[in-house]
Amino acid sequence: MKNARILVVDDEENIRLLFKEELEDEGFEVDLASNGFEALDKLKQGRFDLVVLDIKMPGMDGIQALNEIKNANKDQPVILCSAYGEFKQDFSSWVSDGYVVKSADTRELKQTIKNILGL
Amino acid sequence: MSDSIKKQSQSVNPVDLLGKIIEISHSNLELTSRINSILNIISRDMSCEEVIIYTFDKDKRLTCRFANQKSVLFKILNQYRCHVGEGIVGSVAQKRSPLFYTIRDVPPRFGCLFYPELDEKLENYKAFAFLPLADDSYLYGVLVLSAVSRDALHDAEKIFLSILSREIGGILRSYELILSSKKRISELATLSELGKVLTSNAEPHELLKNIALIIAKSLNATFVTIKLEYSPLKLDVHRFTYGVIDPSVQDHVRELEGTATRLLRAVSMKDCSPDEYESGFRFSLFSAPVISKNRVLGTLTICGEKTGQNYTLGEDGQYLINTIANYISSGLENTLLNTRLRDAVRELGDAQKRLIEQEKFRSLGEMTANIAHEIKNPLVIIGGFTKRLAKQVDLGRTENKYISIILNEVTRLESILNEVLNYVKETPLLAETCNINDYLDETLYLLTSDASWEEVRIVKTYDPGLPPIACDSQQLKQVLINILINAHEAMHGRGTITIQTKQATYENKPFIAISITDTGGGIDPAIIDNVFNPFFTTKERGTGLGLAISNKIIKNHKGHIDVENIAGKGVTFIIYLPVKNHTTKEEFL
Numbered sequence: 001m002k003n004a005r006i007l008v009v010d011d012e013e014n015i016r017l018l019f020k021e022e023l024e025d026e027g028f029e030v031d032l033a034s035n036g037f038e039a040l041d042k043l044k045q046g047r048f049d050l051v052v053l054d055i056k057m058p059g060m061d062g063i064q065a066l067n068e069i070k071n072a073n074k075d076q077p078v079i080l081c082s083a084y085g086e087f088k089q090d091f092s093s094w095v096s097d098g099y100v101v102k103s104a105d106t107r108e109l110k111q112t113i114k115n116i117l118g119l
Numbered sequence: 120m121s122d123s124i125k126k127q128s129q130s131v132n133p134v135d136l137l138g139k140i141i142e143i144s145h146s147n148l149e150l151t152s153r154i155n156s157i158l159n160i161i162s163r164d165m166s167c168e169e170v171i172i173y174t175f176d177k178d179k180r181l182t183c184r185f186a187n188q189k190s191v192l193f194k195i196l197n198q199y200r201c202h203v204g205e206g207i208v209g210s211v212a213q214k215r216s217p218l219f220y221t222i223r224d225v226p227p228r229f230g231c232l233f234y235p236e237l238d239e240k241l242e243n244y245k246a247f248a249f250l251p252l253a254d255d256s257y258l259y260g261v262l263v264l265s266a267v268s269r270d271a272l273h274d275a276e277k278i279f280l281s282i283l284s285r286e287i288g289g290i291l292r293s294y295e296l297i298l299s300s301k302k303r304i305s306e307l308a309t310l311s312e313l314g315k316v317l318t319s320n321a322e323p324h325e326l327l328k329n330i331a332l333i334i335a336k337s338l339n340a341t342f343v344t345i346k347l348e349y350s351p352l353k354l355d356v357h358r359f360t361y362g363v364i365d366p367s368v369q370d371h372v373r374e375l376e377g378t379a380t381r382l383l384r385a386v387s388m389k390d391c392s393p394d395e396y397e398s399g400f401r402f403s404l405f406s407a408p409v410i411s412k413n414r415v416l417g418t419l420t421i422c423g424e425k426t427g428q429n430y431t432l433g434e435d436g437q438y439l440i441n442t443i444a445n446y447i448s449s450g451l452e453n454t455l456l457n458t459r460l461r462d463a464v465r466e467l468g469d470a471q472k473r474l475i476e477q478e479k480f481r482s483l484g485e486m487t488a489n490i491a492h493e494i495k496n497p498l499v500i501i502g503g504f505t506k507r508l509a510k511q512v513d514l515g516r517t518e519n520k521y522i523s524i525i526l527n528e529v530t531r532l533e534s535i536l537n538e539v540l541n542y543v544k545e546t547p548l549l550a551e552t553c554n555i556n557d558y559l560d561e562t563l564y565l566l567t568s569d570a571s572w573e574e575v576r577i578v579k580t581y582d583p584g585l586p587p588i589a590c591d592s593q594q595l596k597q598v599l600i601n602i603l604i605n606a607h608e609a610m611h612g613r614g615t616i617t618i619q620t621k622q623a624t625y626e627n628k629p630f631i632a633i634s635i636t637d638t639g640g641g642i643d644p645a646i647i648d649n650v651f652n653p654f655f656t657t658k659e660r661g662t663g664l665g666l667a668i669s670n671k672i673i674k675n676h677k678g679h680i681d682v683e684n685i686a687g688k689g690v691t692f693i694i695y696l697p698v699k700n701h702t703t704k705e706e707f708l
Contacts, residue, residue: 012496015496018503018504021507083492083495084492084540101537103502104506105506106503106506
């Protein structure tokens with residue numbers, strides 16, 4: 001699974017770039033989407049081992065996208081990655097496989113990905 | 120016709136005389152001058168050395184009140200008083216018919232008593248006339264004439280005197296009417312003045328002082344004293360007096376106040392100690408209870424000198440003092456209502472201020488959360504790429520130092536933003552059964568292992584039998600840490616923290632109470648209301664969220680936090696948490 005494919009969904013271009021480079025350094029293959037609709041399109045076109053999903057995005061937000069993704073394929077692993085420390089009072093967020101607070105320190109994100117992928 | 124009679128008939132023309140007298144009686148002169156003028160004219164024109172009028176005094180006794188200027192007997196006669204029926208004056212008053220004496224009769228006895236100094240003098244008088252001063256319904260007094268120079272009055276003069284006595288009766292009657300209306304007017308003026316004071320918004324102290332003053336001034340009283348027995352107004356003074364309470368009446372005042380309170384009606388000294396009152400007591404005293412809603416608030420006592428000029432509270436004073444007492448009770452009621460209303464308005468104002476503050480903080484909170492969210496992304500980008508930069512480029516020592524400064528500041532900013540965003544977003548509770556004493560010990564162990572806690576003495580008084588409670592242990596630990604760190608900072612790392620756990624009840628439900636007391640000098644009372652407000656801080660580098668989050672967490676646990684502040688000493692935070700039985704897991708979620 002070292003070459004696992006990861007889809008990073010975030011409306012902020014530089015965040016996408018940061019996560020892409022950080023995750024590629026770890027040996028992952030990274031694709032990008034800037035909102036929920038784009039993410040759903042990419043998921044239809046190809047298989048991803050994991051989706052890193054921002055919550056606050058214009059158009060379709062992360063929670064809506066999470067539901068769509070899980071409805072289409074309940075086994076698709078998704079990590080919510082948000083500026084908010086907790087989003088658990090929203091029950092829909094419970095269906096995600098992981099929750100990471102967005103931080104300049106990407107170690108937690110990488111560790112969570114590895115845990116889910118069993119690396 | 121004898122010489123003397125001839126002389127009289129020459130000198131007296133009854134019609135002329137009557138004309139003059141009617142003219143005087145209808146003049147604008149003051150009563151005493153009018154009557155004295157009439158008596159002088161009669162004396163001169165009818166050659167009578169003494170022309171005297173008896174009227175009734177306060178005790179309904181006939182008293183010698185007016186006389187012609189040259190009267191000799193007046194000075195002696197006015198020392199004596201007689202009841203109706205006593206002596207010649209009293210009997211004329213009783214029978215309401217005139218009596219005449221001539222030189223041939225034995226001189227009459229004036230009163231019921233023998234007046235030794237009078238008997239001798241009366242020997243010289245030859246003719247007497249006693250006429251009732253009355254109209255059809257009322258008797259006002261007795262007119263007395265006596266002559267040295269004449270032997271008798273003839274019939275025309277007697278008829279004239281009868282007419283005259285009716286006229287004088289009329290003057291006395293109108294005078295009495297004027298007196299009583301003056302009295303009523305002064306009573307009304309008193310009540311109207313009182314009304315003005317009572318409807319003013321004066322403080323209770325001022326109000327009672329003014330009441331005493333107005334009553335004393337308008338009734339010409341020696342003193343007026345208001346004693347408060349029971350007062351919901353919570354005054355520190357219980358007696359308001361205008362004037363000086365004469366030492367000789369102090370006991371009477373107390374006795375009257377007691378009696379008025381007991382009998383629930385106005386009483387006078389005449390009722391309470393009639394003997395002493397009659398035996399020349401100087402003062403006239405009245406007391407009335409001030410009653411509101413069947414409760415005696417106090418008593419009003421008015422005192423005047425019996426012979427005092429213009430002292431208005433006469434024999435029938437009970438009516439007036441009762442009315443005044445009623446006025447006072449409604450005035451006190453008003454003041455009480457006013458005070459309560461003012462308090463309520465102030466409380467409402469405070470509540471409104473608090474609400475506005477809270478609302479301000481809430482919208483401020485939302486705005487801050489939005490800003491925090493917007494800042495978070497750029498911060499992650501700055502920090503993230505700085506890290507990448509540090510990894511990829513071979514940098515010198517200085518550059519590495521700079522990079523580590525940037526990364527430290529990014530970390531600090533991130534943690535502040537996380538706190539802000541955490542406060543705004545609700546955190547669900549993970550309810551588990553907790554033993555508070557254990558959690559306290561764990562938290563304390565974590566904190567005090569740091570060197571900065573070396574000079575803090577921890578005093579623990581735990582209740583070992585504390586019932587278990589349901590709580591989210593992580594969140595509860597956060598609360599304990601927040602409060603303990605605040606205590607540590609307030610004491611600048613040196614002092615005593617006392618931690619107590621015990622069982623408590625709140626609104627009849629079992630709670631446990633955790634109190635944490637520091638010796639950090641307490642909180643400025645001016646800001647104590649703000650300590651739980653988000654973003655309120657006294658620390659240079661605080662976010663002002665520690666206690667706000669703690670409060671929110673405890674509220675989510677269906678508990679509450681109290682603050683007991685002793686300014687200058689320290690502060691105690693008491694956390695109340697409901698005991699498990701009363702808070703099921705479902706209630707949390």
